[in-house]
Amino acid sequence: MKNLRSILMPLAIVLGILLPQAHVLSPMMPFLIGSMMFLTFVTKIPPQTHGYTFKIEARAFVASLVLIAALWGIVELFGLPREVLLGGAIIALCPPANAAPAMAKMLGGSASLALKIFLSGNLLACFSIPVFFGYLTGADASLSEIAMKIFNTIQPIISIPLAFALGLRAFYPELADRAAKFQKYTMFIWTFSVFVIISKASFDIREMGFTDLWNSGKLPMMAGVSLVLCILLFWLGWFCERKRRPIEGSQSMGQKNTTLVIWVSTLYAGPVVALAPTCYVIWQNLVLTWMSREKTRERMLRGQEKKNP
Structure with a gap:
């Protein structure tokens, strides 16, 4: 599944860039997001240390507000476009992604804790x-x-998939367990969502004029602020939880549910602002690919050490 992800995600990004016509599928986004939410919510959650999940999420929320305040100050100080602040803010406020628990488990962390976060x-x-x-x-x-x-x-x-999942878990646990087995296939829904997102961004850029966006500086600024925030959020998640749960902290703060905030920013702030979380999709997947490769290389080295003590 991990190798399949490394193939499908770049393919979805490339196809999205080359096929802007697929933006007509954008109305499907709420249903795709809801499907991923349900399959994640319906998963049975083992007990964890009381209150620890809240502490992790509280630190992440405070860190997000600090980043927004810092970005606001930079925008005002250097007279940057308002879209830079809005794009960065929606990234910082974005909740963890559905794939965060699976990625945390793959990297050696606790999937159940990441799920609660x-x-x-x-x-x-x-x-x-x-x-x-x-x-x-x-x-x-x-x-x-x-x-x-x-x-x-x-x-x-969020609330409808959550209510449906909790109701199924409470009244029909056997059906909930069967539904939970499909949770691993959220990767395919997420990949299709990325394809639609990139396709919509590709269409919007063509409509607004790539040259005009680039010359105005808005496109490179959106790509730049999303890249800086991506690196900062993954690092801050690791740093804040480095003494206890660095993997879960990093994934929960850095891996974002970008499908949700791209949709929200498009509705309420416009396609230029939506470019920031769209670019974040690309940077995020590059970081996750690097992390998974580093973990694979570490396991291979350990295997060689066991064979040659």
């Missing part, structure tokens, strides 16, 4: 994104109005 992070995002992103984007409306609009957009995608 995923659950709490996505529930927190239901409120944090509407409030903070709504405040940054709501120039023409009151905070309560724009926050409620964003909340009404996000919460059904």
Whole structure:
């Protein structure tokens, strides 16, 4: 499955760039996100140390707010376009990705802990994104109005799959166990989602004019801020939890549910802002590919040491 991911993800990105016509599939995004949410939520969660999940998520949330404040200061200091702040903010506020538990397990961490962080992070995002992103984007409306609009957009995608998964787990546990077996196939839904996302971005760039976006500096700035945030978030997740759970911290803070925030930023901030989390998809998968290769190389070295003590 790991080798298949390393093949499918670059293929999805390349095809998305070459086939902008596939942007017509964008209305499927809420259903794709909801499907991935359900398959992750329905997974049976083993018990973990009480309160530790909250501490990890609280540190991640505080770190995200600090990054937004720092980015806001840089934008104001250097007179950068407002889109840079909005693009960076939506990345920082983005909850953990569905694939974070599987990746944490592959790297030698606890999949169950990463899953609990995923659950709490996505529930927190239901409120944090509407409030903070709504405040940054709501120039023409009151905070309560724009926050409620964003909340009404996000919460059904998270709450409905969660309620359905918890109901199935409570009343029909056997069916829930069967559904949970399909969780590993979320990779294929995620790959298809990436294809649609990149295709939509490719279409938007062509519509807005690649040369105009590049000459204005907005496209390179969006790519640059997403790259810096990607490296920072993975590193901060490791640094904040380095004494106890560095793998889970890194994956939970760095690996983002970009499909959700790309959709939200497109609706409420425009296609230019959506370029930032779209670029993050590319940087994120490059980082994850590097991590998986490093882990594979480490295992191979250990195997050689055992054979040649």
